[in-house]
Amino acid sequence: GERRFRGWSGKAVRGPPPRFEWLRQELNQDGTFPGGEQPLSIVILGASGDLARKKIYPTLWWLFRDGLLPDVTYFTGFARTPLSVTELQERCHPHLQASPGEEELLSRFLSLQSFVQGQYGEAGAFGALDQHLRALPGGPRAHRLFYLALPPTLYGTVTQHLHSTCMAPGWTRVIVEKPFGRDLRSSEALSAQLGALFREEQLYRIDHYLGKEMVQNLMVLRFGNRLFGPIWNRDNVACVVVTFKEPFGTDGRGGYFDAFGIIRDVMQNHLLQMLCLVAMEKPASTNADDVRDEKVKVLKSIDPVQLQDVVLGQYVGDPEGPPERRRGYLEDPTVPPGSSTPTFAAAVLRVNNERWDGVPFVLRCGKALNERKAEVRLQFRAVPGDIFAQRCKRNELVVRVQPREAVYAKMNTKRPGLSLQPLEAELDLTYGSRYRGVKLPDAYERLLLDVICGNQTHFVRSDELREAWRIFTPLLDAIDQSAQKPIPYKHGSRGPPEADELLQRAGFLYEGTYKWVDPHQR
Ligand code: BG6
Numbered sequence: 001g002e003r004r005f006r007g008w009s010g011k012a013v014r015g016p017p018p019r020f021e022w023l024r025q026e027l028n029q030d031g032t033f034p035g036g037e038q039p040l041s042i043v044i045l046g047a048s049g050d051l052a053r054k055k056i057y058p059t060l061w062w063l064f065r066d067g068l069l070p071d072v073t074y075f076t077g078f079a080r081t082p083l084s085v086t087e088l089q090e091r092c093h094p095h096l097q098a099s100p101g102e103e104e105l106l107s108r109f110l111s112l113q114s115f116v117q118g119q120y121g122e123a124g125a126f127g128a129l130d131q132h133l134r135a136l137p138g139g140p141r142a143h144r145l146f147y148l149a150l151p152p153t154l155y156g157t158v159t160q161h162l163h164s165t166c167m168a169p170g171w172t173r174v175i176v177e178k179p180f181g182r183d184l185r186s187s188e189a190l191s192a193q194l195g196a197l198f199r200e201e202q203l204y205r206i207d208h209y210l211g212k213e214m215v216q217n218l219m220v221l222r223f224g225n226r227l228f229g230p231i232w233n234r235d236n237v238a239c240v241v242v243t244f245k246e247p248f249g250t251d252g253r254g255g256y257f258d259a260f261g262i263i264r265d266v267m268q269n270h271l272l273q274m275l276c277l278v279a280m281e282k283p284a285s286t287n288a289d290d291v292r293d294e295k296v297k298v299l300k301s302i303d304p305v306q307l308q309d310v311v312l313g314q315y316v317g318d319p320e321g322p323p324e325r326r327r328g329y330l331e332d333p334t335v336p337p338g339s340s341t342p343t344f345a346a347a348v349l350r351v352n353n354e355r356w357d358g359v360p361f362v363l364r365c366g367k368a369l370n371e372r373k374a375e376v377r378l379q380f381r382a383v384p385g386d387i388f389a390q391r392c393k394r395n396e397l398v399v400r401v402q403p404r405e406a407v408y409a410k411m412n413t414k415r416p417g418l419s420l421q422p423l424e425a426e427l428d429l430t431y432g433s434r435y436r437g438v439k440l441p442d443a444y445e446r447l448l449l450d451v452i453c454g455n456q457t458h459f460v461r462s463d464e465l466r467e468a469w470r471i472f473t474p475l476l477d478a479i480d481q482s483a484q485k486p487i488p489y490k491h492g493s494r495g496p497p498e499a500d501e502l503l504q505r506a507g508f509l510y511e512g513t514y515k516w517v518d519p520h521q522r
Contacts, residue, residue, distance in 0.1 A: 038170060039072035039138025040452065043129070045158060046149035047077025047115065048091070051177065056149055057088065058095030059444040064109045065102060068449055074136045077115045078129055085110050120154050126161035133166070144168035145451060147175045156193045163197040173451055175204045178269055179260055180460075183476055184469040191462050200462060204451045209270040209374075210458040211443030211450075213431075214401040218277040218376070219286070221399065221407065228397075231380070233355045238394065239508040240278055241377045242271045244365035249315060249327065249343070249491060254334035261341040262365055263479075268472045271363040272299075273460075274376055274401075279351050279361070288456040292464055299467035301353040304474040312479070313344030313496040314486040315368035325491040329368070342479070342486045343367045346499035348506045349471070360506035364499055368491040374401040379508055388412075391422045393511055405431040405440065410514060424514045432520065 042060065044052050063069050077083055089096050089110065098106035116132050118125025133139050146162055148155060155176060162174070176194070181187030194203060209215050222228055231237070244266050250257045257265060273295075280294040316328035329335055329343050344366030351361060380395040396410040407429040415423040431440070450458055460468075487496040494500075504510065 038070060039074070039136075039142040040070045040145065041074050041076060041133050041136060041139065041142045041168070042145045042147065043076045043078060043133070043166075044147045044149055045078045045120075046147075047088075048079040048081050048083050049149050051149040052077070052147075053091045054095070055444050056147055057092045059442060059448055061096055061106070061109055062442070062445055063448060064112075065105055069452070072138045072142075073112065074139075074142075075113050076129070076133060076136075077113065078125075079115070079117060080119060082117045083115045085113050088113065088115075120150070120158050120161075123161060123165065126165040130166045133168075141169055143170035144172050145175070146172070149177065152176075152179055152181070152190060155190060159194055159197050171202075171454075172198075173202050173204060173454075174198055175206060175448075175451055177206050179264060180205060180465055181469065182260070182264065184466070184473040187465060187469045191465065195462065201454075201456065203462075204447075204456065205460040205462075205465065206447060207269045207273050207460050208443040208447065209273055209401075210460075211445075211447040212401055213440045214399050214405050214407075215274060215277065216446075216458070217407070218274070218399060219291075222278075223282050232378075234357055234359050236380055237359055237378050238381045239360050239362065239379045239503075239506060240275070241362045241364070241379070241503065241508060242274050242278075243373060243375050243377070244271055245369040245371055245373045246367050247369060247372050247492070248324070249329060249368040250332050250335065252332070252334050254329070254332040257343075258335050258339050258341045261476075261479075262343050262345050262367065263347075263472060263476060266365045267345055267347065267363050268468055269460075270374075271365055272468050272471070275349065275351075275361050275363065276464075278376055278378070279356055281355070286457065288459075289461075291457050292461045296461070296464050296467060298351060298353075299464065299471065301351050301356075302349050302467075302471050303352065304471055305347050305349060307475060307478045307482070309348040309502075310475060311344075311346045311496060311499045311502050312342040312486040313366065313489045313499070314341070315343050315366075315491045316488045318490040318492055321490070321492050325368070328488075328491060340485050344369070344486070344489060344495045344499070346495075346502050347475075348502065360508070362503055362506055362508065364495070364503075366489075366495045370492055370494050372403055375399060376401070388422050393424050393513065394509055398516070404518060406516075408516060426516065430518065432518075 044056055046052055060069075060075060064073070077088070096106070096110075114132070114136075116125070116129045118128060133142070133144065136142070144166065146166070148158060150158060159174065162172075166172075174194075181190050222232060276295040276298045279298045280291075281297070283290040283294045314329050317331060318325045329341075330337065330339065335341075344364075346362060346364035349361045349363060350356075351359070376399045378397045380397075382394055383392055386392065392412045393410070395412075398406070398408050398410070400406045400408075409427045411425060411427060412422040413425045415421045431438070447458060450456070487498055489496045500510070
């Protein structure tokens, strides 16, 4: 096939002055920042696709803009269709844009882009990619980072070619995105394929929730405070609820979604990862393998989820709602007619170890719900020996991942004034007010930086992935074989009421007397 190299200026361009000099220094002290000397090639396979357009190129631009990439970094897109810098910019609109004063930086970033066109199954195309990478300034010495922004069906072929033709003179690292298979069997097959070609330290399996500020904060909150350690167990915690809600439906993404469903899309990965960070023991250190060893132990203590511990739902249009809520899942033209794929799921998991025996961990997630929210909530047991005529409510600790990051603890306090009655209030750490003006980086920014620094803490190890599939595969098989349809719920509602009943049965007490109010709006 025809191959075109376009957009590359051909001369070495040094990166921008590092805006985040402190971060570079911090990373340097750990000895992990690749530093200025060793050139880096970042290769985006699937450069014309959705992920590249929406996430990868914008993230690379932000990292470049903030001076967080090695001084000599070149970006190469590989795709079946030819692509030019202008097309790239158009596709990434509005993310690849310069704020006032950044124009020169952006044009410098764009001048470092190049594209190689080729078929994924064609060895020659990868030979050409290799030659191209070698011809870049610093190319003969450069590290190579390959981002597989591709459907997993192509992983096997593409990694074969990368392995035989495109290995770097320096290090080679490969980023893969979910879905890592559809179940334990397919995931194991995929892992075996990749594992035969690359060592575990070369493989970066992204779960972007692990790159979120508040998800990363779970470790610091838990292990950096004496306040929480002693009560973080079955003696004090009644129930843990991990929630993921989105206010929009599949909206044209039904083709992908329908083949997977909400359990594979978010529960088996994002929610389960958050559960692990809540439930795990303190790792020996913050090193990647120490942390992941503890996560794997948690997963090993969880039995496969049973169908009777699960509520499944599928959204239907709300004829009285605003226009965007009128369309149900089955009316999305990209969804196969009559599909019984769940768009909502709530499941009770049990961590059968000394710390958590008997404590339900409820995971619930859904599309087309009433709000956008992701949070982790620990509900504590009632205070024993009540002397306040049962007016004290259970304490809750909530880590809100998004939107409006916050950590707050629901607690009882004396009603201010002459009264001695308990009143529900909160200890509130809302990031927007405590850290005014601090911009939290996007999950992908942190994760890409981690890959460049060689830090795997926030990436999924192969045994972790295997355990995650072990927990959900029997359930997914049972769902596929069951003739039962998911429970319909209205677009824009809280999901099926049966999920609230499941939560209640599990032991979560919903009082309905408290509502968190953003301090800015109090
Ligand atoms: C993705 C899922 O992994 O996460 C999507 O495939 C979901 O269905 C998305 O919308 C949510 O991510 P975020 O960062 O917007 O909460």
